[in-house]
Amino acid sequence: MSNRIKVIVSGALGRMGSEAIRTFIEHKDEFELVAGTVRDTSNIDPKLLKNYEEMGVHITDDLTGLVQAAKADVLVELTTPDSVFENSLLALKNGVRPVIGATGLSEEDLKELSLLAKKNQIGAIVAPNFALGAILMMRFAVEASKYYKKAEIIELHHDKKVDMPSGTAIKTAHMMGKSTNKDIPIHSVRLPGLVAKQQVIFGSTGETLTIEHNSIDRSCFMPGITLSARKVVEINQLIYGLENII
Amino acid sequence: MSNRIKVIVSGALGRMGSEAIRTFIEHKDEFELVAGTVRDTSNIDPKLLKNYEEMGVHITDDLTGLVQAAKADVLVELTTPDSVFENSLLALKNGVRPVIGATGLSEEDLKELSLLAKKNQIGAIVAPNFALGAILMMRFAVEASKYYKKAEIIELHHDKKVDMPSGTAIKTAHMMGKSTNKDIPIHSVRLPGLVAKQQVIFGSTGETLTIEHNSIDRSCFMPGITLSARKVVEINQLIYGLENII
Amino acid sequence: MSNRIKVIVSGALGRMGSEAIRTFIEHKDEFELVAGTVRDTSNIDPKLLKNYEEMGVHITDDLTGLVQAAKADVLVELTTPDSVFENSLLALKNGVRPVIGATGLSEEDLKELSLLAKKNQIGAIVAPNFALGAILMMRFAVEASKYYKKAEIIELHHDKKVDMPSGTAIKTAHMMGKSTNKDIPIHSVRLPGLVAKQQVIFGSTGETLTIEHNSIDRSCFMPGITLSARKVVEINQLIYGLENII
Amino acid sequence: MSNRIKVIVSGALGRMGSEAIRTFIEHKDEFELVAGTVRDTSNIDPKLLKNYEEMGVHITDDLTGLVQAAKADVLVELTTPDSVFENSLLALKNGVRPVIGATGLSEEDLKELSLLAKKNQIGAIVAPNFALGAILMMRFAVEASKYYKKAEIIELHHDKKVDMPSGTAIKTAHMMGKSTNKDIPIHSVRLPGLVAKQQVIFGSTGETLTIEHNSIDRSCFMPGITLSARKVVEINQLIYGLENII
Numbered sequence: 015m016s017n018r019i020k021v022i023v024s025g026a027l028g029r030m031g032s033e034a035i036r037t038f039i040e041h042k043d044e045f046e047l048v049a050g051t052v053r054d055t056s057n058i059d060p061k062l063l064k065n066y067e068e069m070g071v072h073i074t075d076d077l078t079g080l081v082q083a084a085k086a087d088v089l090v091e092l093t094t095p096d097s098v099f100e101n102s103l104l105a106l107k108n109g110v111r112p113v114i115g116a117t118g119l120s121e122e123d124l125k126e127l128s129l130l131a132k133k134n135q136i137g138a139i140v141a142p143n144f145a146l147g148a149i150l151m152m153r154f155a156v157e158a159s160k161y162y163k164k165a166e167i168i169e170l171h172h173d174k175k176v177d178m179p180s181g182t183a184i185k186t187a188h189m190m191g192k193s194t195n196k197d198i199p200i201h202s203v204r205l206p207g208l209v210a211k212q213q214v215i216f217g218s219t220g221e222t223l224t225i226e227h228n229s230i231d232r233s234c235f236m237p238g239i240t241l242s243a244r245k246v247v248e249i250n251q252l253i254y255g256l257e258n259i260i
Numbered sequence: 261m262s263n264r265i266k267v268i269v270s271g272a273l274g275r276m277g278s279e280a281i282r283t284f285i286e287h288k289d290e291f292e293l294v295a296g297t298v299r300d301t302s303n304i305d306p307k308l309l310k311n312y313e314e315m316g317v318h319i320t321d322d323l324t325g326l327v328q329a330a331k332a333d334v335l336v337e338l339t340t341p342d343s344v345f346e347n348s349l350l351a352l353k354n355g356v357r358p359v360i361g362a363t364g365l366s367e368e369d370l371k372e373l374s375l376l377a378k379k380n381q382i383g384a385i386v387a388p389n390f391a392l393g394a395i396l397m398m399r400f401a402v403e404a405s406k407y408y409k410k411a412e413i414i415e416l417h418h419d420k421k422v423d424m425p426s427g428t429a430i431k432t433a434h435m436m437g438k439s440t441n442k443d444i445p446i447h448s449v450r451l452p453g454l455v456a457k458q459q460v461i462f463g464s465t466g467e468t469l470t471i472e473h474n475s476i477d478r479s480c481f482m483p484g485i486t487l488s489a490r491k492v493v494e495i496n497q498l499i500y501g502l503e504n505i506i
Numbered sequence: 507m508s509n510r511i512k513v514i515v516s517g518a519l520g521r522m523g524s525e526a527i528r529t530f531i532e533h534k535d536e537f538e539l540v541a542g543t544v545r546d547t548s549n550i551d552p553k554l555l556k557n558y559e560e561m562g563v564h565i566t567d568d569l570t571g572l573v574q575a576a577k578a579d580v581l582v583e584l585t586t587p588d589s590v591f592e593n594s595l596l597a598l599k600n601g602v603r604p605v606i607g608a609t610g611l612s613e614e615d616l617k618e619l620s621l622l623a624k625k626n627q628i629g630a631i632v633a634p635n636f637a638l639g640a641i642l643m644m645r646f647a648v649e650a651s652k653y654y655k656k657a658e659i660i661e662l663h664h665d666k667k668v669d670m671p672s673g674t675a676i677k678t679a680h681m682m683g684k685s686t687n688k689d690i691p692i693h694s695v696r697l698p699g700l701v702a703k704q705q706v707i708f709g710s711t712g713e714t715l716t717i718e719h720n721s722i723d724r725s726c727f728m729p730g731i732t733l734s735a736r737k738v739v740e741i742n743q744l745i746y747g748l749e750n751i752i
Numbered sequence: 753m754s755n756r757i758k759v760i761v762s763g764a765l766g767r768m769g770s771e772a773i774r775t776f777i778e779h780k781d782e783f784e785l786v787a788g789t790v791r792d793t794s795n796i797d798p799k800l801l802k803n804y805e806e807m808g809v810h811i812t813d814d815l816t817g818l819v820q821a822a823k824a825d826v827l828v829e830l831t832t833p834d835s836v837f838e839n840s841l842l843a844l845k846n847g848v849r850p851v852i853g854a855t856g857l858s859e860e861d862l863k864e865l866s867l868l869a870k871k872n873q874i875g876a877i878v879a880p881n882f883a884l885g886a887i888l889m890m891r892f893a894v895e896a897s898k899y900y901k902k903a904e905i906i907e908l909h910h911d912k913k914v915d916m917p918s919g920t921a922i923k924t925a926h927m928m929g930k931s932t933n934k935d936i937p938i939h940s941v942r943l944p945g946l947v948a949k950q951q952v953i954f955g956s957t958g959e960t961l962t963i964e965h966n967s968i969d970r971s972c973f974m975p976g977i978t979l980s981a982r983k984v985v986e987i988n989q990l991i992y993g994l995e996n997i998i
Contacts, residue, residue, distance in 0.1 A: 391958075391959050392899055392956070392959075393954070393956065393959045393960070393961040394959075396892075396895070396896050396899060396961055397961060399895075400888075400892045400895070400896075400963070403888070403891075403892070404888050404892075407884055407888060462885070464884070464885065464972070465969075465971050465972055466883075466967060466968060466969035466970070466971040466972030466973075467883050467884075467885045467886075467965065467966060467967045467968065467969075467972035468885070468965075468966045468968075469885040469888060469889060469963075469964070469965050469966075470962075470963075470964040470965075470966070471892070471961075471962075471963055471964075472961070472962040472963075472964070473959065473960075473961050473962075474959060474960045474961075474962070475958060475959045476958060476959065476960075477957075477958035477959075478958070479957050479958040480956070480957055480958030480959035481958075
């Protein structure tokens, strides 16, 4: 199994991260989970760390050391907006390909990461949303926006989500506006009892057309994450959006 | 038929007004339609005015004259926010009971109308929404807000609606907040292809509860309007909200 | 204006028919409304007929006479399932191109009409739904069905709708199944307060994708009807589905 | 802690059961988890059983022995329709109060359990749905059904759910029909990507009112289960429906 893809999961104990850890363990024929990283292990319950060790998962807060040791092919970056750029930069500089799911990257950030990937001839994938249904929703929204003059995006997420609007909503509006020169309003709802839901509503005389994607479980993002981890080692530039690799 | 209720419809050629005209004609056993009023008849197509005259409906822009002539029992006030208060005041001062459907009244306006109604011992009904389903939606929203810590209101209307948020949304949030001390966010969507829709979304761990009312045709408001015109002649104070008369 | 398209509206006093009559009058630069037909004029209020005559619209129950007189280019056929096939056949036999909105045609009926159109080298358009949003809904549903293993259609209509499931739902399921060999369940809801609504729901691990079209007013079908009346005179075969002419 | 409520969880390794196990462990100040039971331990991965033992949870397939040993106050019965009645009967006969969440009990079953509870002067709670939002949905549906002549229930669940329609849907329709003599149609959708969702749609001229409950995670049922386990020891009869204990 020496040609398995070596993966680090950054943000390993977060909601997405722990699901990703589980997923890579399940796909051990394809992937070798090098480690999971967190901001600071001293804040973590030692029992939890021990549990992970028993499962064969090393949890550390030394992302820099790991990345510099060049032991990994891919960094699955699932932290918060305040660290995602820095971590991705660190990876790219050290020859580790980032698969970036956390949102919070500015246009400028993206440009810098893209230039660095190009310069180092190394892959990088940024996906505001790893769910296939979300990709289809965006594709249909872009198509429908050619036929409707007015539309609005409403995105609804759990109340622990820190960024607003969601990366998916921003991207959808951007893609819809690009081909039609429209300005699409986005509204964000934050409530418990939701995971990630988005509606794109189109209105015309006497009718509305609505495209809605509803993720109720982070398991729906895993096929997109493993797909990205497979693809990122085959490319030598930054690709933005899962729709460009499916 | 001398004891029929004499009604003036103010805003007679608007969307709600013209439907109300049609409705009062249909209920001629109960109601006598004195006239419909508009802001300025010189802006109206003479053919349209002639059509109304042929149906026996007098359209005039002299609301003051009509009201002072004391020929009416009830003023059904369906104009825009900039004239609703003034027209209602005029009616109350001249002994004509206003049934007020147009939104756009401030707390202060309501207080003044209420005092005047009390002083003159005359009825007045203010209803942000005349649809029965909307009243039930509000009632359920108030009830559910006792059990959920978080909620949000999304109201969606046709893109010709000038006021925002809708009176119904404001009232729903107010009623929900009164008993629970919560601050309920309201979001307004304006799109063609909608008439009047409102969702109240409650969220708690692992679940959401949504109450949605969707009016697709102004016909749904008419039972509430005729009910109000019947009730307003029997009371001697201002009543706010259809839920207090059903 | 001699080269205007001459149109008969069959089912002229039904919900769709009367809206179509209004629309063709509004587009008199392009269309000449030859007549509206009904099953039996003796059942119609004479005042209503007089009103139509005053607007310049002749209402008759002699569709056969009209069609044989070859005074029309197009028959806009908006009657009920029990007469749509017979009327369309009559039109095609007499060189009048049918634009068929009413559902209720069997596969066999369609085959027969198609053969007749081909034989007579004359156009015919059958559209289970004339709303653009409905066409997009079907297109997206077909696309999404490639990525999801399971889906269901729920169609909701006003309680006066006689056929069930709706033609649009049947067609959507058929198109989705054709490319994927899936069997898509359809559920029909009939309730007052609705006009025509359809949801196509796709489900996969942890996520659902829903495409919903909601027509709240027959005005949304008119652009599709006039478009069809324009196109049907340019073709020499039967075309099924608005999506094949937009 | 000798006065903690002693609980057996039946169906302990199912989706609801394992969540309930977790919940009772979390509430160890109030509850003592005697054991979890399964149909046949020989079908269970020994590692999983060992994990549970390490957490202090005994998993056994001898429900009869446990119950006869009279070591428990409450049986939380979360198995499938084919065993729920038998297990509940066994509990009641041996002085253990059943809290029954699994649906699949017939009217006759309920009557027998109810008589037995009464005879033995022992509590029993049957709840087709333990989510608070579902209880409110039912209450609002009953209230709204007084004002609307027509309604329909659509319930949507994950495709592993074996019973159809859901117990909640059956109960909602029953309660709505009881006070109004209406026959409420129920439609069941089974798709992956859903957990448990129900819509009650009311229609009247020009408007619809929809009440929707959406459970996306079994965690939403836990407050209802612990509440029932607390209440069942205080009553001496069978109570059907969580709404009768909140």
